[in-house]
Amino acid sequence: MPSLALLLLSVFSVVSIVLLYLSNIDATQTLSPQGCRMSYMWPSYALQEKFDTSWTPLANRYSLWLYREVDREPREIGYGLPVLFIPGNAGSSHQVRSIASSAANQFYASPYHPNPELSSRGLKRLDFFAVEFNEDLSAFHSSTLRSQIDYTAQAVRYILSLYPPGTKIIVMAHSMGGVIATALLPSPDISSIITMSTPHKLPPIRFDSGIDAIYDRIERVLQDDTTPIVSICGGAMDVLINSEACVLGARNSTLSYLRRTVFTSALEGAWTGVGHQEMVWCHQVRWRIARAALELATASSPEGRAEILDTWLRDGSTLPPGEKGRDGPFVLKDDIVNILGKGEHLSVVNPKQRGAYLLPIPVDANTRLVVYVSGGGIDSVSPQVASLKVSISSCVPHQEGTTIYLCTTLRPTTLRLIPNPSSGSVFPVPQQGVDESDGVVMFEASLPSSSNTRWISVHVEKTAGSGWVYAGFAPDSIVSTDVRTPIILGGKVIIPLPTETTLHSIVRLPRVLTHALLAYRVEPVIVQGESHCAEPLLSPLLLHQSSQFEAHYFPLIKAHDRRILIHSHLSGPYVAPLPGSPSGIQFDILATGSQSCGIGVVGLKFELDWTASLGRLAMRYPTTVLTWMIGVASLIIFDAWGASEGTNAPLSPVSASLSFYSGTRLVQVMLVSFVMGFVPLPEKYYLGTRGEPIFALLAPFILLLASGLVFIVWGVLSVLMWPFGILGRRISRRFVEELRVRRSTIFWMCFLLLLVFFFVPWQAVFMGCWAVQLWTCASTLYRLPIPGTTPTPGATSPSMGRNSNDETRERDDSKSNGRPSSPGQKKPQDWRFLAMDDANQNMHILFLMTLLIPFAVPALVVWVRTLITAGITTPFGGDHSIFKALPFLIYVDFTRWTAGPVLERQSFEDRLSLRWVFAGLAGTAFLLGPRQPYSVFDAASTVMGVVVIVRIGLRYWGGPAWSPEEDKKDH
Numbered sequence: 001m002p003s004l005a006l007l008l009l010s011v012f013s014v015v016s017i018v019l020l021y022l023s024n025i026d027a028t029q030t031l032s033p034q035g036c037r038m039s040y041m042w043p044s045y046a047l048q049e050k051f052d053t054s055w056t057p058l059a060n061r062y063s064l065w066l067y068r069e070v071d072r073e074p075r076e077i078g079y080g081l082p083v084l085f086i087p088g089n090a091g092s093s094h095q096v097r098s099i100a101s102s103a104a105n106q107f108y109a110s111p112y113h114p115n116p117e118l119s120s121r122g123l124k125r126l127d128f129f130a131v132e133f134n135e136d137l138s139a140f141h142s143s144t145l146r147s148q149i150d151y152t153a154q155a156v157r158y159i160l161s162l163y164p165p166g167t168k169i170i171v172m173a174h175s176m177g178g179v180i181a182t183a184l185l186p187s188p189d190i191s192s193i194i195t196m197s198t199p200h201k202l203p204p205i206r207f208d209s210g211i212d213a214i215y216d217r218i219e220r221v222l223q224d225d226t227t228p229i230v231s232i233c234g235g236a237m238d239v240l241i242n243s244e245a246c247v248l249g250a251r252n253s254t255l256s257y258l259r260r261t262v263f264t265s266a267l268e269g270a271w272t273g274v275g276h277q278e279m280v281w282c283h284q285v286r287w288r289i290a291r292a293a294l295e296l297a298t299a300s301s302p303e304g305r306a307e308i309l310d311t312w313l314r315d316g317s318t319l320p321p322g323e324k325g326r327d328g329p330f331v332l333k334d335d336i337v338n339i340l341g342k343g344e345h346l347s348v349v350n351p352k353q354r355g356a357y358l359l360p361i362p363v364d365a366n367t368r369l370v371v372y373v374s375g376g377g378i379d380s381v382s383p384q385v386a387s388l389k390v391s392i393s394s395c396v397p398h399q400e401g402t403t404i405y406l407c408t409t410l411r412p413t414t415l416r417l418i419p420n421p422s423s424g425s426v427f428p429v430p431q432q433g434v435d436e437s438d439g440v441v442m443f444e445a446s447l448p449s450s451s452n453t454r455w456i457s458v459h460v461e462k463t464a465g466s467g468w469v470y471a472g473f474a475p476d477s478i479v480s481t482d483v484r485t486p487i488i489l490g491g492k493v494i495i496p497l498p499t500e501t502t503l504h505s506i507v508r509l510p511r512v513l514t515h516a517l518l519a520y521r522v523e524p525v526i527v528q529g530e531s532h533c534a535e536p537l538l539s540p541l542l543l544h545q546s547s548q549f550e551a552h553y554f555p556l557i558k559a560h561d562r563r564i565l566i567h568s569h570l571s572g573p574y575v576a577p578l579p580g581s582p583s584g585i586q587f588d589i590l591a592t593g594s595q596s597c598g599i600g601v602v603g604l605k606f607e608l609d610w611t612a613s614l615g616r617l618a619m620r621y622p623t624t625v626l627t628w629m630i631g632v633a634s635l636i637i638f639d640a641w642g643a644s645e646g647t648n649a650p651l652s653p654v655s656a657s658l659s660f661y662s663g664t665r666l667v668q669v670m671l672v673s674f675v676m677g678f679v680p681l682p683e684k685y686y687l688g689t690r691g692e693p694i695f696a697l698l699a700p701f702i703l704l705l706a707s708g709l710v711f712i713v714w715g716v717l718s719v720l721m722w723p724f725g726i727l728g729r730r731i732s733r734r735f736v737e738e739l740r741v742r743r744s745t746i747f748w749m750c751f752l753l754l755l756v757f758f759f760v761p762w763q764a765v766f767m768g769c770w771a772v773q774l775w776t777c778a779s780t781l782y783r784l785p786i787p788g789t790t791p792t793p794g795a796t797s798p799s800m801g802r803n804s805n806d807e808t809r810e811r812d813d814s815k816s817n818g819r820p821s822s823p824g825q826k827k828p829q830d831w832r833f834l835a836m837d838d839a840n841q842n843m844h845i846l847f848l849m850t851l852l853i854p855f856a857v858p859a860l861v862v863w864v865r866t867l868i869t870a871g872i873t874t875p876f877g878g879d880h881s882i883f884k885a886l887p888f889l890i891y892v893d894f895t896r897w898t899a900g901p902v903l904e905r906q907s908f909e910d911r912l913s914l915r916w917v918f919a920g921l922a923g924t925a926f927l928l929g930p931r932q933p934y935s936v937f938d939a940a941s942t943v944m945g946v947v948v949i950v951r952i953g954l955r956y957w958g959g960p961a962w963s964p965e966e967d968k969k970d971h
Contacts, residue, residue, distance in 0.1 A: 005662040006711045013708025016701075020618035024239070027615025031236035031519060031565050032265050032273030032552060035428025036282035041101030042070035043094070048129070048158070056154040058147055061870040064155050065093050067128040069104035071111050080125040081297050082159050082167065086152060088175025088198075089139035093130035095174060098281040100128035103290035124297045126170075126290070129159050134869045138176045139203070141862040142210025143879065145176070149183045149214075156189055170293050173198060174280050175241070178231070182218045185225045192228040192296060192305045194289055194313075195248075196279045197238055200231055201575050202245035206623060207858050209934045222259070228306040230292075230313055231261045232285065235550070236567060237273035242620055244516045244572035247549065258306050263569070266315040266551035268417040269383070269436035272428045284433055288312050311380070316416025317548040320380045332356055332395060332405040332457060345472035345503075346458055347537070347592075351388070356459040358395065358405075359471060361447055366476040369410070369456055370503035371443040372538055372592060374420065375467020378443045381415050383436045389462035390441075390469060394448045395455040407457055414444035418590065421555045423539045426562060440538055442590065444504065446476075470537050470592045474504045483606075485513045485694055492607040494525065503592065507604065510584035513694060514546055516572030517620065519612035520585070522564040524556045525603035536592045540601050543588040546570050547581065556589070556601050565612050573620045573688035574931045621702060624687070626854050627929030627936050628706040629713070633848050634922035635669065636661050636710075640844060641915035645905070650837035654847050658711055666707060673699035673926075684931040710851070717774075717850055724778030752889065753882050761863050761879035763856040769888040770853065773846045776895055780839050838902040842895055848940065849888065855937040884937070887944035894948075894956050903951040914950055917943045 048064040068075055083103075085096035103126045109115040114125070131152055138145045160167055168191035173181040178198025184190060203211045222229075233246035248261045264274040270284035279285065292312035299305040311320060339358045340346060346357050359369075369392070371378070376388020395407040417439045421427035428434050447456075458471050475498070483493045498505055512520075522542065540556040546568035554564045566585065571577040587604070640657040644650065652660070676686060677696030687702075689695040756762050859879055895902050906914075924939040948956075 009708040023614035024618040035272040035433030058151040085130040086173040086177030093132035096130040140858040199245040234274035240276040244569040261549040263550040371471040387464035505589040507587040520566040521609040523605040540591040624930035631925030638918040651840040721778035762885040763860040765885040
């Protein structure tokens, strides 16, 4: 019967998984909500039949298609600009349709008639090609990924053969397709790459070392390649990849301008989280990608292409490329509309005529100019449809007593398009979002230091009688608090805000940790003011910019229950942080007044959101739990072998080993795991948190979760063996093994190894070994001696084939590891001892093999699916390593026919026990396994190889025989 500790740990694991799952769902819906408008199109696809096996042998496996919008664009090829779309894991070529349709509808004003505004600037139509990978699972298998890379490289050559010499192709890719796209580099044929929801830093599934090798090669190439690359990330809404892995870093600072990352929550005009699949059809995103590709026709250099991508895929963190203003001073004359008094704010709604508004600069130098423009733009930043054109400059009187001013364009420190959510409504609106035309341009600048500068000019240069302009000065002060992360763990912290009306307030928490595992909740402190007030043009809006590429907007005054959750993807588990990453948290509160119809925001409540943080944890540690389960099983075997060595007791059953682990070893390992959480290891080891103290408690939690799951797996395995045990009672062995090398074994072993070498992946052989081991263990259960029966001296085990002259294993009672022998213990020559010892050895190895199944199944699934879709000729390189499966194959075969001890302890183990190899396996699983889980299987295979060599050795080629006659005599 299972102990109470095992039951409690199992229940703990089940409850924890349910809570993590529910928290993950909640976090996905609230951290960065999605407000995507659906896209519509009239698709048609043309198969490129000429791209056949004369180009690549993979043409029998994959295909290439050309997209055309029905009744919108012509069918001819060679006159436009080629674009290649690469789908991701289990993706389809049809995913190209949303972006391709948007490009066609932007370029053609009517069917087959280009938009004069675009064609007059030299823009060309886009010819969208898409590769079809038959929904292959490229994220699971490096060989499949390499095949797709090779096919895509040839597809690029074929496509460019249809165009004039010197033509370059634009590559767009989704998910793992972005890995394929960057793997094509260096290439003189690719002008730029746009990736969507691509895990650039960390493979989403890490059970294949070959994928890490592909990633390493790409990283080396990108250090020197000058192809502009933009990575668009969906943020917390993406539940298939962790968005901190989507960030495209650049170690070479001289090429940093060619490597950009933008989150859709920061993308100007989008301002929404986007799910993994939705990334290719979200309208607010797809039309910008399409427009950026159209504009790339006007660029002839990497710098020019990078500038275009910056313009159309802006996140607002940097100034627009090339924004330099007018050269030299200019005269402002005869168009003065109003000169505002000291301390006034400029508020102009629906201006009817052009003109300049002069604001006197305050005496207090610690102020900043803030200007908001709705329905129009400042410089090149504006909604797509703008009715206003505003410029900002600093001015001095040209002559005293006149209305002539000498002005200089004021260089902004901030110039971005921000959303303006409707007061009291949810943001973003589900399935709709916020229309870009409702966006507001925010201009902020430091005041000139020249003593002669007296005025700021807000010049309305173009107006259509709609929109509004609001300008004023904000104090150049920052609300900073010294609160630390541990304090926030204990409860709420209230941060007071300035009571005076301000256009832009800054709040900093420099000592609060920013990490992908943490989500904080912000709640506005609201007070009732005067009942009569005007609705503000811009209601209080909280901007959290965690990095230069990620920002989130939250309305502070709202009539809904959605939580304001602050989070970041700047750093995360097993992902190296970018150099120079900022520390702490900063809020920006933007508004055209502190009051909103009698309601004022005077402070912020700040606390850790435990539910959302648990959801973040659920997304990032499943692989860690799997590898730590192997570590737990290894420690269980390590303890079981240690307890039986030096005693006359057989190896304990797995259930007893689990009880010992839960009652004694678990507490020790939890303490060690907690201490290890403080060690500043590199991000690829252990928890991947680089020793951050706040995450040290994660290790005991994950260890408890893994331990409980190990117990559950054993329970499921025990239930699974029960029907096989019943079946084994009715089946007996009807063959006689030869005493020495068995020809059948040699034949079948060689046959299997040849299959692995040429055709079958080693994972298939491993699963076959597991099935045989399961049958062996289940079928011997009913033959085990019943506790309490009287042994018969010299009796032969009916299950293991012992006879009276078998060589026994000597054990030294004095070396009992603190466990004295009891008078009732069986002596080594007792067949019950031998039967139980071997059966329990087999059970422990079966237990370990069962926990290794998740490391073998993914590639096996890919292989089976590839056979179905592509046939037996498909290359499957990288999975034919016979040495990974050979130790398990030899062990399983040996236990099936041997008449001697399964694992015979050697004399040298009195000095160095073989059980320490399992301690090494546990160390690999705990330290290296979470980042490189494939190393755990490699280590397990190595351990089994050592066990087979040392404790089986040459006995595999011959041994005592078992015969049915011996079995009948014993019965």
